[in-house]
Amino acid sequence: MRIFIDMKGYDPVQLKKQFGKRLQQCRVASKLTQEQLAERVGVTIESISNMERGIHGPGFDTLEKITKALGIPAKVLFEFDE
Secondary structure, three states: OOOOOOOOOOOHHHHHHHHHHHHHHHHHHOOOOHHHHHHHHOOOHHHHHHHHOOOOOOOHHHHHHHHHHHOOOHHHHHOOOO
16 A cells, blocks of 8 residues: 655644544444444554644554454545645
């Protein structure tokens, strides 16, 4: 799996916020609560909450588990609104 992000004007804080917003959108579309997603991924509810609020980003292993739990390819989580 390869993910390409345009690094021009890269802002890690903004990337985490955009990722978090997208994660929340995908979770809600999958009709999962934060608790259900956390259980499927093997992390705490606080971890999911922190990711969705842009406080922390996931590691690669967690990202893979999130995509499997949501049934989506990883690239979908990086499709941000302009």
